[in-house]
Amino acid sequence: MKIVDEILAPAREQELVCQTHIKQIDLLHRIIERFGKHGGSREGMQEILRKLALEEDQLNRGIDSLIDYREPALKYINRLKGDEYTVIYRYYITGQTWEKIAAECYISPRAVYNLRRSALNKLEKIYNTEVQNG
Numbered sequence: 001m002k003i004v005d006e007i008l009a010p011a012r013e014q015e016l017v018c019q020t021h022i023k024q025i026d027l028l029h030r031i032i033e034r035f036g037k038h039g040g041s042r043e044g045m046q047e048i049l050r051k052l053a054l055e056e057d058q059l060n061r062g063i064d065s066l067i068d069y070r071e072p073a074l075k076y077i078n079r080l081k082g083d084e085y086t087v088i089y090r091y092y093i094t095g096q097t098w099e100k101i102a103a104e105c106y107i108s109p110r111a112v113y114n115l116r117r118s119a120l121n122k123l124e125k126i127y128n129t130e131v132q133n134g
Helices: 002-038 042-077 082-092 098-105 109-133
Strands: none
Touching: 002 042, 002 082, 002 109, 042 082, 042 109, 082 098, 082 109, 098 109
16 A cells, blocks of 8 residues: 555654664663662763763654654544544554554454554545545
């Protein structure tokens, strides 16, 4: 599906990249908190701080990209209603897995897949119509 490849998947991928940077930054902060208690060296602390600054820089650049990717994705996702909106939003914008969406929405995985299929078919039609009309 073109809409997935060109619009939705890049937004999800960038969300997951940003989540990874956030986890790494959190880990580095926890290392810093413990570092002094365990007799870490000055050079070791400087290396951790250098890694932290690099991760923060990568996160900031990732967030800039994420904003760029989300805008067109949300343009389409916001046209959905109800559970279709919820399923597609959670997967492509917040980066949740299909299984987590099913559990948090108290619906079966099969229902999630059915909602996904119907929502993506609707979005593909909208996308194709807009591409054809320029």
